[in-house]
Amino acid sequence: MKNYLTASVSASAVRHNIGVLRGLVAPGVKICLVVKDNCYGHGLDVLYPVLSEKLDGFAVASPVEALELRGKGYDGFILCFLSAYFDDFDIQDELVEKGITQTVMSASALESIQAAAKRTGKTAQVHLKVDTGMGRLGVPANQATKLLEAATAAEGVEPIGIYTHFATAGEEDKTAAFQQLELFNNVLLEAERRPRPFGATSGTLVRHAANSAATIDLPQTHFDMVRPGIAIYGCHPSADVSRIGLKPCMEVSAKLIATKHIRKGGRSGYGLTYEYTRDSRVGIVPVGYGDGYLRSFSNSAVVRIGKAEALVCGRVSMDQITVDLTDIPDARVGDKVEVVSADPAAPNSVENLARLAGTIPYEITCGLGSYIHHVLVD
Numbered sequence: 001m002k003n004y005l006t007a008s009v010s011a012s013a014v015r016h017n018i019g020v021l022r023g024l025v026a027p028g029v030k031i032c033l034v035v036k037d038n039c040y041g042h043g044l045d046v047l048y049p050v051l052s053e054k055l056d057g058f059a060v061a062s063p064v065e066a067l068e069l070r071g072k073g074y075d076g077f078i079l080c081f082l083s084a085y086f087d088d089f090d091i092q093d094e095l096v097e098k099g100i101t102q103t104v105m106s107a108s109a110l111e112s113i114q115a116a117a118k119r120t121g122k123t124a125q126v127h128l129k130v131d132t133g134m135g136r137l138g139v140p141a142n143q144a145t146k147l148l149e150a151a152t153a154a155e156g157v158e159p160i161g162i163y164t165h166f167a168t169a170g171e172e173d174k175t176a177a178f179q180q181l182e183l184f185n186n187v188l189l190e191a192e193r194r195p196r197p198f199g200a201t202s203g204t205l206v207r208h209a210a211n212s213a214a215t216i217d218l219p220q221t222h223f224d225m226v227r228p229g230i231a232i233y234g235c236h237p238s239a240d241v242s243r244i245g246l247k248p249c250m251e252v253s254a255k256l257i258a259t260k261h262i263r264k265g266g267r268s269g270y271g272l273t274y275e276y277t278r279d280s281r282v283g284i285v286p287v288g289y290g291d292g293y294l295r296s297f298s299n300s301a302v303v304r305i306g307k308a309e310a311l312v313c314g315r316v317s318m319d320q321i322t323v324d325l326t327d328i329p330d331a332r333v334g335d336k337v338e339v340v341s342a343d344p345a346a347p348n349s350v351e352n353l354a355r356l357a358g359t360i361p362y363e364i365t366c367g368l369g370s371y372i373h374h375v376l377v378d
């Protein structure tokens with residue numbers, strides 16, 4: 001943890017974003033907040049009180065994250081996208097004991113969950129994950145009802161949900177997403193025709209499919225629940241997704257730790273890739289690729305000092321960058337440097353930095369948020 005880098009996370013921006021998402025779905029449609037990977041780098045510890053104000057559930061990737069969330073005192077619905085390793089009996093038992101809803105995507109996952117239910121004497125609630133074309137985790141669509149029947153019949157296991165995940169909801173061409181939706185609808189129809197379609201006790205399964213992109217642009221995929229992640233934190237999933245006025249909730253800042261003069265013709269950084277075309281004043285900022293500030297920002301990204309923009313001159317190092325202060329003569333050692341701006345229009349907003357690096361906003365926030373000190377503001 002490097003405490004000279006600070007992520008200021010805005011509670012009001014997160015509340016605004018959840019409100020916008022709420023406005024997109026019909027009343028009665030549940031919103032399951034995806035908080036995997038430390039809230040995509042935005043800091044689960046600081047955001048938990050804000051996120052748990054009014055919600056219908058949380059989703060995480062790994063069992064460890066699910067248990068961490070339970071440890072915060074949240075006693076509602078937690079869906080775990082990945083399952084425990086099949087030989088990890090302790091974790092498996094703890095998940096069942098603590099009422100974490102696990103994903104079943106194969107017969108062996110079902111077997112492992114059922115064994116844990118037996119060991120603990122508790123009922124394990126599960127959601128079935130169907131692969132409708134993403135080609136990742138999930139039971140192939142044509143085997144889904146068979147697995148659902150097995151889960152329904154399995155003692156100690158209660159299927160309470162069924163879901164799929166889109167590969168192209170955030171792309172301009174949504175053909176594949178529509179094909180996935182059709183396949184998912186077919187699975188649901190087929191499941192309904194079975195004698196004990198939706199679990200022995202609960203009667204109905206919670207059906208869900210939509211990530212942020214589908215929540216925003218594909219209302220026909222909302223079903224009973226949506227699973228937005230990136231939108232909560234204020235980023236649009238991609239440039240091809242409708243702009244809905246989300247507010248980025250994280251600003252990352254550092255302090256200027258040194259300044260110096262470099263003559264015209266001088267250079268800076270590994271490989272000496274940047275040449276100063278005038279006598280320049282430069283500043284050193286303690287952030288680098290070790291903090292998730294990507295090396296591809298070299299010679300292209302800007303940071304902001306006050307309202308002024310300063311170019312990153314030369315390569316991004318592991319722990320420092322050099323910025324051009326020539327046009328910001330009043331910048332002083334100790335001044336705040338805004339490395340990532342919460343203003344979506346700023347050149348150093350998450351979305352603009354992602355564009356610059358040829359990546360997605362997710363990678364920027366996950367990378368930067370890993371080792372940073374998070375504080376909640378407003």
Ligand SMILES: *Cc1c(COP(=O)(O)O)cnc(C)c1O
Nearest residue numbers: 034165211212213227228229230
């Ligand atoms: C990460 C994830 C989401 C959320 O995706 P966003 O694009 O961040 O909204 C939803 N569902 C599953 C299965 C995921 O893995």
